[in-house]
Amino acid sequence: MKDIFGMRLEELQQVLAEFRLPKFRAKQVAEWLYVRGAASFEDMTNLPKGARAELAASLIIGRPRLKTRLDSADGRTSKFLLEFADGTAVETVLMRQPYGNSICVSTQAGCNMGCAFCASTLHGMARNLTVGEIAGQAVYINDMLKKEDGGKVDTVVIMGSGEPLMNYDNVLGFIRLLHEDYVLGLGYRNFTLSTSGIVPQMYRLAEEGLPISLSLSLHAPNEELRSQIMPINRKYSMKEAVTAAANYAEVTKRRVTYEYILIDQLNDNEKEAEELAGLLKGQLASVNLIPINPVKERNLLRPSQARIEAFENYLKARHINVTVRKEMGTDIQAACGQLRNKHLQDK
Ligand code: SF4
Secondary structure, X not given: OEEOOOOOHHHHHHHHHOOOOOHHHHHHHHHHHHOOOOOOHHHOOOOOHHHHHHHHHHEEOOOOXXXXXXXXXXXXXXXXXXXXXXXXXXXXXXXXXXXXXXXXXXXXXXXXXXXXXXXXXXOOEEEEOOHHHHHHHHHHHHHHHHHHHOOOOOEEEEOOXXXXXXXXXXXXXXXXXXXXXXXXXXXXXXXXXXXXXXXXXXXXXXXXXXXXEEEEEOOOOOHHHHHHHOXXXXXXXXXXXXXXXXXXXXXXOOOEEEEEEEOOOOOOOHHHHHHHHHHHOOOOEEEEEEEOOXXXXXXXXXXXXXXXXXXXXXXXXXXXXXXXXXXOOHHHOOOOOHHHHHHHHHO
């Protein structure tokens, strides 16, 4: 049976034409799918009864189901484990920020990039998510916010499990779908895509003409250390990835963010701060320092506050735009992949 969740209006029109339904019906169905939360065709009360039964006999609405929800003690972060029809489960995080509700979506079930600090990669990658499965995470949380306090999703960070540029077409399809006014109507500037540095696709993304923000997971300021922390560096070097990020900034005129996980004694010394400042000198860029969220399966430790501040101040003194990510949800295993791993272990 064909799943229609994740289809754009034009695709819905084509599918409904097979059931001899006119174009305006597709708009109604889209509204039921993305705004009004219909779980079945029976819920779509403005469709003729006969059509509802006919559609239900051949089509499905593949919304994710909630498996687990964890709320942080301060109520600002909620983490969801959402499950699709085949039993695949992924994590989605909601962060209630002062500037609005931000969600972090997964694009693959697991990941095979092998980053040393990351729990998402411990079991490899099960599969790519479809457009509907990525969109399903956003629509699920948007519906929930609407019911809870009349809120909505304001910004989307594509930084959950998976390397989004390894699932390029579906991720771009997801961004375009959410932008549509019959879905969430989100401006492209409200999306941030984070990559470990898949260089050819970074160039391709720059040519899409979408003003989405790009962030590059750098995590080390030299080739040797980056290869140690991120195996992808052996395929696409740091130099190539930084050049591709600079090209993205140049073409889109959007500032690129460099994510840098601070790991005690490994990449948080003055030597690395100096190399990082040299690498980004003169670029339209900012650095986001992320003190590592300890993952028990990995023996990588969080630096002391003094070391974090020293690293930050070194960069500031060299006129690098730098922020330290505020901790959110450490009490609910908000680090990417931890909840899903627990789910896999419990299975
Ligand atoms: S940090 Fe991102 S790219 Fe690296 S293993 Fe984790 S999910 Fe994959």
